[in-house]
Amino acid sequence: MKITAAKQELVKSLGIVLKAVPSKTTMNILYCILIDATVDTIRFTANDMELGIETIVEGRIEERGLICLDAKLLSEIIRKMPDSDVTIETDPEYRTTITCENSVFHIVGKDGTEFSPLPSIDRVNPVVMNQFQLREMIRQTIFSISANDANKIMTGENLQIHENELRITALDGHRIAIRQMMLDASYEDCEAIIPGKTLSEISKIVSGEIEDEVRIYFTKNQILFEMEGTLVVSRLIDGKYFRIDQMLSNDYETRIRVQKSTLMSAVDRAMLFTSESDKGTLVMTIAQDTMNLSIRSAAGSMSDDVEIQSEGKELRIGFNPKFILDALRVIDEEEITIYFLNSKSPCFIRDDAGSYIYLVLPVNFV
């Protein structure tokens, strides 16, 4: 195999596929990137068996072939090369020569046919959305998944399509984050639980441009994201997602409107009195025009008054401040509304349009 491509093009393509190279695995071949130049385009592929990424590299094939090269070493070599054309050439013993201007590297690769190819998925009936929206919806929910593997389903996000409505849900047993949006077309109803890791890598790969499209294909066990020149395939998480609709009550006894940035700063200050060992409870005391926030720990205590517009009953309720802060951080609106029923029921931060709902369970306090 012999291929030539611009350094910057290689850096970009390696940056994309590296996200599917595992940091730890027992299958050494997975530490490699497959360079496939057997047909008319150069393709880089990485695959950690959960998540696989393939991307097309703009370049010249001078001799067809394929090779597996250590992903980390290859990308470091390319990154340190001069900003010029790079040639990668292999011999039948997988000895590989990487040349750029006066620099010549010799490394040893592996048989490209040993690499696990991506599962092939029929690309029919895609759900289409723009990359910016996909990235935003992931960012605005992913913090609510569980880091704990004990309940596998909680480590993923639920993606639901109903007609022209897309809904993404994440929950960890203490809180729920939901984002909804309208698609440009209507689709058959479908639902899938996508691993958190897949979504977090996808959100780094997508361009973040409104003009750039992503096409999403569902199968029973897999999901495929197709972008310009890049395919991302992931396994889905098996099982049935939680029925959350019954938790999303619209009843409330207290409703407050508050400036998000003011509340966020105050909650962020309260975080000073939380630690691994002492989670700390943020107590909200809601009166007519002010909400007092207070927290205490062995290290000290804090009290803060935040101006609000309140409607309904006065209330005293406790929360893990981190869960409130996480939600506030991803809301774009500056004026927000929070709904409370009583001190034992969750609060809801949501907008009238239904584009977001953040539910946080309260905690007991003394």
Added chain:
Amino acid sequence: MKITAAKQELVKSLGIVLKAVPSKTTMNILYCILIDATVDTIRFTANDMELGIETIVEGRIEERGLICLDAKLLSEIIRKMPDSDVTIETDPEYRTTITCENSVFHIVGKDGTEFSPLPSIDRVNPVVMNQFQLREMIRQTIFSISANDANKIMTGENLQIHENELRITALDGHRIAIRQMMLDASYEDCEAIIPGKTLSEISKIVSGEIEDEVRIYFTKNQILFEMEGTLVVSRLIDGKYFRIDQMLSNDYETRIRVQKSTLMSAVDRAMLFTSESDKGTLVMTIAQDTMNLSIRSAAGSMSDDVEIQSEGKELRIGFNPKFILDALRVIDEEEITIYFLNSKSPCFIRDDAGSYIYLVLPVNFV
């Protein structure tokens, strides 16, 4: 005690003194900052018993007094406060209230009289230089000190003053870094070994402006750096520094001139084949117009040709590439000269003016 100061002023002052708060100590009081408002100015002091920093805080003393407060907690509280005036008030039981707009924090401090004050040093006959030069000279040498405590003297830098000449030397047994500069006045000869930690903190505190002055006072065991509003006192390292002048031979058999950035990129690429377990030897093969750089390891090999102007004998010599790279990184000139005697003798990277000398010992290779 009751003092009021602008948040930004407090943030700045805490940022300075925090550098002398130890990350680990058996004396709990050293985790604190002393706030001293017993006289007309507010002073913050931190002291890890090796290095002590005192800085003046612009603010208002409403009630005189002094208190020790946990440095980390205090600085996090201040940092998260709104951008407004902050009041710190204590009661006789060291209970401390920190208020800013609607936010009120309560923490418990310690008796300010228990704090170890900085050693008092007579401020006479300072050596004066600008802060930019001091910072640069530290940056350009400090990487050559030893991280290993086995030889205490190697963990510091030697500062020598002879008439109007200041020389800073760092060495670790494999290399020597020397920077020299002219001062604006002549001083009595003096010499001191300053701990590397002190110098690295000093270089973060100095402003980096040519117009800003730093005054340096020496005593037998201490050194004091005085800047606008801030004092830094450090212990010196006991002992006699190495006599290096006899190592600084001007003899050479081979001299090359080379573009620093080209050489640096090539050496940086060679670093790919060095690791903790396998240091790797960079072999330089010097011919008339080119120098070939090569390195090999279990992972692969590299070869690179760099254009040079050479004078004298051809030569093959091996180095730890890191030591060469470290020196190249801090040289401002783009065209540099390297002197070699033979493959068993150190190379010298130095300029004609004598403002810098970097000596690197060669390593054996097969």
